[in-house]
Amino acid sequence: MTSTQVRATCPHDCPDTCALLVTVKDGVATEVKGDPDHPTTAGVLCTKVARYTERTYHEERLLHPMKRVGKKGEGKFERISWDEALDTIASRLKGIAARDPQAILPYSYCGTMGLVQGESMSLRFFHQLGASHLDRTICASAGATGYKYTVGASIGTDMEQFQNAKLIIIWGGNPIASNLHFWMRAQEAKRRGAKLIAIDPYRSLTAEKCHQHIAVLPGTDSAFALGLMHVLIRENLLDHDYIEHYTLGFDELKERAAEWTPERTAETCGITADEVVKLAREYGQAAVKGEAAAIRVNYGVQRVRGGGMAVRAIACLPALVGAWRNPAGGVQLSSSGSFPTNKPKLQRPDLLAGRHARTINMTTIGDDLLKESSPEFGPKVGKRSSVYKRPTGRHRARFRQGDARLRARGFVTPWCSKPFRPTTARPMPTSAAGHHHPARTRRHAHLLRPPVHDGQ
Numbered sequence: 001m002t003s004t005q006v007r008a009t010c011p012h013d014c015p016d017t018c019a020l021l022v023t024v025k026d027g028v029a030t031e032v033k034g035d036p037d038h039p040t041t042a043g044v045l046c047t048k049v050a051r052y053t054e055r056t057y058h059e060e061r062l063l064h065p066m067k068r069v070g071k072k073g074e075g076k077f078e079r080i081s082w083d084e085a086l087d088t089i090a091s092r093l094k095g096i097a098a099r100d101p102q103a104i105l106p107y108s109y110c111g112t113m114g115l116v117q118g119e120s121m122s123l124r125f126f127h128q129l130g131a132s133h134l135d136r137t138i139c140a141s142a143g144a145t146g147y148k149y150t151v152g153a154s155i156g157t158d159m160e161q162f163q164n165a166k167l168i169i170i171w172g173g174n175p176i177a178s179n180l181h182f183w184m185r186a187q188e189a190k191r192r193g194a195k196l197i198a199i200d201p202y203r204s205l206t207a208e209k210c211h212q213h214i215a216v217l218p219g220t221d222s223a224f225a226l227g228l229m230h231v232l233i234r235e236n237l238l239d240h241d242y243i244e245h246y247t248l249g250f251d252e253l254k255e256r257a258a259e260w261t262p263e264r265t266a267e268t269c270g271i272t273a274d275e276v277v278k279l280a281r282e283y284g285q286a287a288v289k290g291e292a293a294a295i296r297v298n299y300g301v302q303r304v305r306g307g308g309m310a311v312r313a314i315a316c317l318p319a320l321v322g323a324w325r326n327p328a329g330g331v332q333l334s335s336s337g338s339f340p341t342n343k344p345k346l347q348r349p350d351l352l353a354g355r356h357a358r359t360i361n362m363t364t365i366g367d368d369l370l371k372e373s374s375p376e377f378g379p380k381v382g383k384r385s386s387v388y389k390r391p392t393g394r395h396r397a398r399f400r401q402g403d404a405r406l407r408a409r410g411f412v413t414p415w416c417s418k419p420f421r422p423t424t425a426r427p428m429p430t431s432a433a434g435h436h437h438p439a440r441t442r443r444h445a446h447l448l449r450p451p452v453h454d455g456q
């Protein structure tokens with residue numbers, strides 16, 4: 001039995017983009033570890049990926065196409081052949097495409113990432129078909145847009161610098177659960193004497209472990225940021241030189257912030273005026289002293305009405321106090337997409353060959369699925385090809401209505417419709433990874449034989 005250790009990359013949609021060391025014996029992964037030489041990973045993986053081999057080779061892992069034979073939700077399926085699955089899918093898609101391919105809607109988000117697998121090959125297929133486009137806005141578009149409006153690009157404080165900060169504000173995130181390698185740096189900063197403050201309506205595990213938790217009401221983050229600006233401006237805790245040379249619009253911002261007294265902010269946010277004043281002073285004074293004040297804002301704040309503006313307001317704070325002057329200061333939302341990729345080359349929109357394909361936005365899909373055909377909307381959506389992530393709430397209820405869905409999953413769930421096929425998700429599909437960490441674009445490796453169960 002030959003055994004080798006190879007380098008790979010975590011395929012998940014996660015800001016850390018960890019480097020993996022995978023032990024492979026005869027095409028089977030036996031161990032997955034974090035690469036100690038990769039600065040971000042530093043030898044540590046989150047628990048879900050540290051146990052990836054268990055998932056990949058789990059006895060319940062779906063390895064062949066299944067067809068629902070009971071009622072939806074009953075969880076009754078029978079195995080079918082690949083030929084039957086592919087013929088069934090093809091005949092359904094062909095029937096709809098013959099009438100109008102735009103009635104087919106690929107519905108997907110980020111499961112297994114990678115530049116090739118992530119959003120490339122499937123789009124080539126749907127472009128060839130002439131299917132509707134999906135505008136993938138459900139997760140991060142509002143905040144990403146707000147951030148770019150303010151900072152100019154999807155780039156911010158380097159995660160590896162946070163350990164040098166003296167004040168870290170964790171705004172709308174729970175990094176213990178979802179940004180482990182940032183949390184490691186925050187812990188190191190804490191050991192070196194930094195203060196950690198969580199701003200979150202929810203007392204998460206992260207909030208519990210910070211020195212202070214400010215529990216603003218949901219959706220009031222813009223108001224809180226404006227209240228902080230009000231105090232910074234009123235008490236002249238500003239870096240005037242930075243504002244003059246590197247910012248635009250200070251006078252208008254000052255006018256707007258003047259409306260947000262600590263008292264008004266406190267009433268809007270459900271906190272005390274003292275919390276507003278104290279945090280503004282701590283933040284401003286840290287920068288005045290030349291200490292690094294860093295904000296890790298996360299997507300939680302922007303999943304509400306006005307969320308894009310909330311990120312814009314928060315992203316103004318480091319510019320006011322000149323926190324960007326220190327490599328460990330500033331703000332970070334996400335570095336996703338900060339290095340351009342040639343998407344047309346990957347996704348091949350040219351395969352549409354001059355046909356028009358309408359775009360349906362994820363955030364309105366619940367209503368769009370109920371729309372009848374019309375000249376404005378186009379054909380009623382007759383088929384959803386649902387991959388990776390499923391909708392929730394009312395959207396999920398509407399997905400349940402109507403005809404069959406095609407799903408790709410790693411494990412059987414009662415919600416699956418018919419027919420569906422197993423995903424190829426495994427630690428290292430052949431691809432390149434550059435989704436999140438801009439400084440460390442990496443390559444996925446093709447290492448493993450597909451998992452097999454006895455007798456299959």
Ligand code: SF4
Nearest residue numbers: 010014017018046049
């Ligand atoms: S922390 Fe993120 S990138 Fe690292 S192994 Fe876990 S999911 Fe993958």
